[in-house]
Amino acid sequence: MTVFDSHLAKERIWFWLVLATAVATATLFYFAPNKNIGSDPKYTLVVSRAILHDGSIRLDNQLSDFDNFRITEIQGHHYYTFPYGTSLIVTPFVWAAEKLGHDVRQFPDEVIVQKWLLAATGAILVLLCWAILHTYLAPNVSWMLTLVLVWGSVLASTFGSALWNLNLTVLLILAAIWLLVQHHSGNATTVRPILLGLLLFFAFLCRPTASVFIVIVFLYLLIWNRREIWLTAGVALLGLIGFMLYNQAVMGQPLPPYYLPQRLESRTPFAWAFWGLLFSPSRGLFVFSPVLLYMFVWGMLRFKTIERQTRQIMGLILLWFVVYLIVIARFDHWWGGFSYGPRLLTGLMPAVVWLTAVAWPHHPHNQRHPVLSNTIFTLLVVFSIYSHLYVGLFDTTAYAWNGTSLPPNIDRAPQYLFDWRYPQFLATETQLCQRHDDFMSQLRTQNRYILSTYPSGYTMLAKDGAVLATLGLHPAWMKSERAEIRQVEPASFLNHTYLPMVASGSPLYFLPQGWNMPADGRMKSACAPATLMMGTVESTLLSQSWQGSIVLESEAEQTVQIFVNNQPVTLLDLQESQTSYTFTIPPNTFSSMGENQIQIIPSSDEKRTNPQVWDAPPIYFYGLTLRDGI
Structure with missing residues (x-):
C-alpha cells in the first residue's frame, strides 16, 4: 500500500x-x-x-x-x-x-x-x-x-x-x-x-x-x-x-414587522x-x-x-x-x-x-x-x-426553570437571569421551590398584589390561581415599556400589570404558593408546604369557628396535614379520586391584620420554614370554601 x-x-x-x-x-x-x-x-x-x-x-x-x-x-x-x-x-x-x-x-x-x-x-x-x-x-x-x-x-x-x-x-x-x-x-x-x-x-x-x-x-x-x-x-x-x-x-x-428596526429598542441597559x-x-x-x-x-x-x-x-x-x-x-x-x-x-x-x-x-x-x-x-x-x-x-427541570408551571415566569422577573443562587444549568426541583419562595416573598415585600378581605362562603377555585402567572418583579435596571415596541409585538411578552384587582376591576381573594399553575381546572402540588394565601378576615369573625370544605385528589392514598397560619388543624386521608373533605378551624386562628395562609404538607413531613420539594405522591387542588359560625 x-x-x-x-x-x-x-x-x-x-x-x-x-x-x-x-x-x-x-x-x-x-x-x-x-x-x-x-x-x-x-x-x-x-x-x-x-x-x-x-x-x-x-x-x-x-x-x-x-x-x-x-x-x-x-x-x-x-x-x-x-x-x-x-x-x-x-x-x-x-x-x-x-x-x-x-x-x-x-x-x-x-x-x-x-x-x-x-x-x-x-x-x-x-x-x-x-x-x-x-x-x-x-x-x-x-x-x-x-x-x-x-x-x-x-x-x-x-x-x-x-x-x-x-x-x-x-x-x-x-x-x-x-x-x-x-x-x-x-x-x-x-x-x-x-x-x-x-x-x-x-x-x-x-x-x-x-x-x-x-x-x-x-x-x-x-x-x-x-x-x-x-x-x-x-x-x-x-x-x-x-x-x-x-x-x-x-x-x-x-418588510414584515419582524424585520423592522423597532425590535432593537430595548428597555435593558446595553x-x-x-x-x-x-x-x-x-x-x-x-x-x-x-x-x-x-x-x-x-x-x-x-x-x-x-x-x-x-x-x-x-x-x-x-x-x-x-x-x-x-x-x-x-x-x-x-x-x-x-x-x-x-x-x-x-x-x-x-x-x-x-x-x-x-x-x-x-x-x-x-x-x-x-x-x-x-x-x-x-x-x-x-x-x-x-x-x-x-x-x-x-433534564426537564432546566426547561421548567423558565417558569413553565411554577412561577416566576422569567419574562416577568428577568432579574433571575443574573441570580447566581438559581443558575439554569444547575436547576433542580428543590432549587425551583426555593426560587419560587423567594419570588413570592418579593411580591409581598414590594406590594405587587392586593388581597381583599375574604368573604365567608367564597369558593377559591384552582383556575383562579392562574392570576399568579400575571404577576412579576420589575428589575431596577429595566426601563419602562415603550409604546412602539407593543406595536411591533402582536402580544406583549412583558406586560408588567402587577395589580390584577385594579386591572380586572374584581377583587383578588387568594393566591397559590407552592403549586404548579392551573391545568384542567386543578393545581398540582410542587413544593411543601403547598399554600393558599388569602386576605384578612373581618375582626368580628375572628372569635368564631370556621368550617372548611376542600376538594382534593391524590395520585396515591396518603395522609396530609392542614395548617392555618402555622397552627396544625387536621389530618386528611386522601383518596385517588376527586373528593370533598371538611375540617374545622378553631376560633382566633385567622388574622385581621394581614394575609392568612392555609398550608398542606405530607403527613410524614414536619412543619418547616424552608420550602422543599413535595416528595410524597402529588396532590391536586380543585377548590376551597370557608364559612364562619360553624
Whole structure:
C-alpha cells in the first residue's frame, strides 16, 4: 500500500466516523424530551401548508384561533409573526408528510414532523462543521472539534429543542462559510457567486440577523475576490427585491414587522444585556460553554504568530462576533424568553466554527505544559457537553426553570437571569421551590398584589390561581415599556400589570404558593408546604369557628396535614379520586391584620420554614370554601 493509499484509507475511516456522529446527533435530537415546539416555532409548518394549499403565507384559512403572540394581523389578514423563510424551504417536506397522513394544523402532527426536520438539521450541522474544519485541520482534530462545537454549545440545546428559524439560518451560513474557506484555502478558485448569493438571501429570509454575516461576506469579497462580488450581490439583491415586492403585494408593506428596526429598542441597559449574553448564570455564552472562552483566548494568543491574511480573516470574524452581540443586546427580549441558555446567540456559532478552523493550531498549542493544558481543555469540554447536550435536552427541570408551571415566569422577573443562587444549568426541583419562595416573598415585600378581605362562603377555585402567572418583579435596571415596541409585538411578552384587582376591576381573594399553575381546572402540588394565601378576615369573625370544605385528589392514598397560619388543624386521608373533605378551624386562628395562609404538607413531613420539594405522591387542588359560625 502506498502512502497515498494509506492516507485515503484513513480519510475514509474518519468520514464514516463523522457520518456516524451525524446519525447519533440526529438520534439524540429526535428523542430528547426537552422540546420547545409549542413556543415560537409553532405554526412554522402551518405556513408551509398555507403555501401548498392557498399559494400564500396568509393563515386565514389554516387556523381558527388567532389570539396569540405567534400571529400578527395586518390589514385584516393573519400572518405568522416570525420569519417565513424556514416555512418556505421545508414546504416539500410538509407535502411529503401530508402524503404520509400528517396534518400539521394538528399540534401533535406538527410535533412529529418538526422532530423529523430538527433531527435532519442536526445531522447536516455536524457534516457542515466538519467540512469547514477539515479544510484546514487533520480529520481527527476536525472530528474532535466538531463534537466540541456541536455537542458542547448552544447549537445542541437549540437545534435539538425545535425547528427554530435559527436552525436553517445557521446551516445556510455554514454552507456559505464553506464556500469562502474553500476559496481562502486554495481548494477552489471561485466562491461560486450564484450559489453564495442564494445562500445569503435565504439566510436573511430565515432570520434578519443574518444581515450581519452578509456584510462580513461582502467585506471578504471586497478584500480578496472583487471579481465575484458583483454577481454575488446581484443574486442576493434580486432575491431581496422579490421578497420585498411579494410582501408589498400580500401585506401592503415591503418588510414584515419582524424585520423592522423597532425590535432593537430595548428597555435593558446595553451593558446589562451585553454582560448577560456572555456571563450571566442563566444566559451567558461562556458560562454554559466555558470551552468556547478557552478556545477564544488561545486564538487571541496566537493572533500575532499567524500569517497576515489569516489575521485579516480573524479580524472580520471578530467584527461579526461583536456586531452580532451588539444587535442581540439591543433586542428588547435579548434573553430569548422560555429558552435554555443563550439561544439567541445560536446564530453566532458559525463565526465560532470559522474562527476555530483558521486559528486552531496544527500542533499542540502548549508545548510547555501539555498535561495541564489538555486537562483543563478536557474538563471544560466535558462540562460544556454536559451543560448543553444533557441538561439542555434531557433534564426537564432546566426547561421548567423558565417558569413553565411554577412561577416566576422569567419574562416577568428577568432579574433571575443574573441570580447566581438559581443558575439554569444547575436547576433542580428543590432549587425551583426555593426560587419560587423567594419570588413570592418579593411580591409581598414590594406590594405587587392586593388581597381583599375574604368573604365567608367564597369558593377559591384552582383556575383562579392562574392570576399568579400575571404577576412579576420589575428589575431596577429595566426601563419602562415603550409604546412602539407593543406595536411591533402582536402580544406583549412583558406586560408588567402587577395589580390584577385594579386591572380586572374584581377583587383578588387568594393566591397559590407552592403549586404548579392551573391545568384542567386543578393545581398540582410542587413544593411543601403547598399554600393558599388569602386576605384578612373581618375582626368580628375572628372569635368564631370556621368550617372548611376542600376538594382534593391524590395520585396515591396518603395522609396530609392542614395548617392555618402555622397552627396544625387536621389530618386528611386522601383518596385517588376527586373528593370533598371538611375540617374545622378553631376560633382566633385567622388574622385581621394581614394575609392568612392555609398550608398542606405530607403527613410524614414536619412543619418547616424552608420550602422543599413535595416528595410524597402529588396532590391536586380543585377548590376551597370557608364559612364562619360553624
